[in-house]
Each structure stands twice: as C-alpha cells, then as structure tokens.
Amino acid sequence: MNFKRDILLIDTEFSGFNFPKKHDLLQIAAVLLDKKTLKEKKFFDTYVRPTNWNTRDIASMKINKISWEMVKDAPPLNIAIKKFNRAFPKNVIQAFYVGYNDKRILLEAYRRAKIKWPFDYHYFDLWALFYGVLAKNNQLKSKKDFAGFGLEYLIKKFKIKINKNQMHNALVDCRLEAEILRRVIADGRGSL
Numbered sequence: 001m002n003f004k005r006d007i008l009l010i011d012t013e014f015s016g017f018n019f020p021k022k023h024d025l026l027q028i029a030a031v032l033l034d035k036k037t038l039k040e041k042k043f044f045d046t047y048v049r050p051t052n053w054n055t056r057d058i059a060s061m062k063i064n065k066i067s068w069e070m071v072k073d074a075p076p077l078n079i080a081i082k083k084f085n086r087a088f089p090k091n092v093i094q095a096f097y098v099g100y101n102d103k104r105i106l107l108e109a110y111r112r113a114k115i116k117w118p119f120d121y122h123y124f125d126l127w128a129l130f131y132g133v134l135a136k137n138n139q140l141k142s143k144k145d146f147a148g149f150g151l152e153y154l155i156k157k158f159k160i161k162i163n164k165n166q167m168h169n170a171l172v173d174c175r176l177e178a179e180i181l182r183r184v185i186a187d188g189r190g191s192l
Contacts, residue, residue, distance in 0.1 A: 003035040007124065008092040009178055011170040012102045013064040015050060016057030019105050020112060023057060024050035025077060026066050028084050028106070029170035031178055032092065038182045044087040045171040047074035064168045081113035094123040097151065097177045126177055130154060133184060154180050 010030040016023030029045040047070055050056070075083065096102045103123065110117050131147060134140050139157075140148025151173070155162060160179060166172045 003093065005091060005093045006035045006041065006089070007033040007038070007095050008088055008119075009033060009095045009097075009126075009174045009181075010099075010102060010106070011097065011173045011177070012105055013066060013168060013170050014060065014101075014105055015052065015066075016055075016060045017101065018057075020052075020108055022052055022055045023060070024048065024052050025080075025105050025109050026050060026064065026071055027170040028080060028109075029174050030084070030088065031171075031174045032088055033095075033178055033181075038178065038185065040175070040178065042088065043171065043174070044084055046080050046083060047071045048080045049074040049076050051077075065165070077109055078113040081109050081115060085110075085115055085118060090118040092119065094119050095126055095177075095181075096123060097125075097173070098127040099123060099125045126181055130180065130184065151176065158183055 008030055010028075012025055012029075013027040014023055014025050019025060025048050027045070027047050030043065031040050032042040033039065034041050047066070049071055053068065074080070094103075107117060130149070131140075134149055142149050142153045144150075145153060152167070155176060158180060160176065162172070162176065
C-alpha cells in the first residue's frame with residue numbers, strides 16, 4: 001500500500017446538528033496515519049467548552065455520552081481550533097467516517113475562529129469505501145442500520161475488542177476506523 005500522502009483521520013462529537021445556532025462542537029479528535037503502513041504517527045484530542053449547553057439535543061447526548069463535567073473546563077472553540085490547527089501538517093489527505101457533518105462543522109468552527117481552512121478540499125470518506133466493499137461481497141445484512149451496516153457491525157465483524165461505553169468518543173472512534181481501514185487494505189482483495 002502506498003497512499004500519496006499521510007492520512008489525517010478526523011472525528012467530532014457535537015450536541016446536535018444545528019451548529020452553531022443551537023448546538024455546539026463538543027470534541028475534536030484526529031489520528032495521523034502513515035501513508036505506507038497506516039500506523040498511527042500522532043494523535044490529537046480535545047473537548048470544547050459549549051456555549052449552548054442548555055439547548056443540547058438529548059438524542060445526540062445519549063449517543064456521545066459527553067457530560068458537563070467533561071466539557072466545563074475545556075478550551076473555548078477558538079482555542080480548541082487553534083490547537084487542532086497547529087497539531088498536524090497540512091499536506092495530508094483528510095479522512096472521515098460518514099464525513100459530511102464532521103467536515104461541515106469543522107469548516108464552520110474554523111470560520112468562527114477566524115482561521116483559514118488549511119487543508120486541501122479533497123477528503124477520503126471511509127464509510128463509502130466500507131459500503132462498497134460490503135456491497136461487493138453481499139454483506140449489507142444489518143437490519144437495524146439504514147445502509148445495512150454501521151461502525152458497530154464492522155467492529156463485530158473484525159472481532160475488535162472494545163468497551164461499548166467508549167463508543168462515540170471521537171478519539172476511540174478514530175482509532176477503531178483506522179484499524180478497520182488497515183484490515184480492509186491489508187486484505188488486498190477489498191473484502192471484509
């Protein structure tokens with residue numbers, strides 16, 4: 001395997017989808033993966049102090065399990081974005097798992113922090129890769145997931161051990177997604 005650039009796998013957690021009007025970005029995490037080995041070279045993880053805590057979406061909070069205790073002393077959005085911006089090289093391929101909301105919210109967070117988006121506009125959506133591989137192998141079998149699979153399905157399929165209470169922690173999810181990517185790529189046949 002030889003990607004052209006290192007891969008920056010990014011995940012966020014938020015208090016709802018209506019950011020920035022009603023909801024907040026609550027956590028930013030990323031792992032930098034080596035372009036040849038996909039081994040983790042560096043990571044970043046921070047919570048973000050919310051400004052709209054009282055309007056958080058209960059369903060979102062049930063999924064991410066982020067409490068006030070976890071975010072009350074966290075840096076504000078502009079400081080968190082500055083730290084994230086300094087953490088990694090910019091000549092990377094961004095990657096997300098179902099990246100639409102992560103990318104949209106990060107772009108808005110950069111705008112609010114008055115920092116120009118430093119990365120190229122290209123990004124790699126791991127969900128799309130996994131979906132294609134599963135479809136090719138007739139493995140879109142999960143009845144509870146909209147598209148026939150989800151991250152939990154892949155974790156079970158690859159027998160990756162994880163404490164279920166850690167799911168939807170942004171850094172934990174980045175590392176899980178990286179491990180699944182390594183296994184899919186290592187197979188060489190594009191199978192799961």
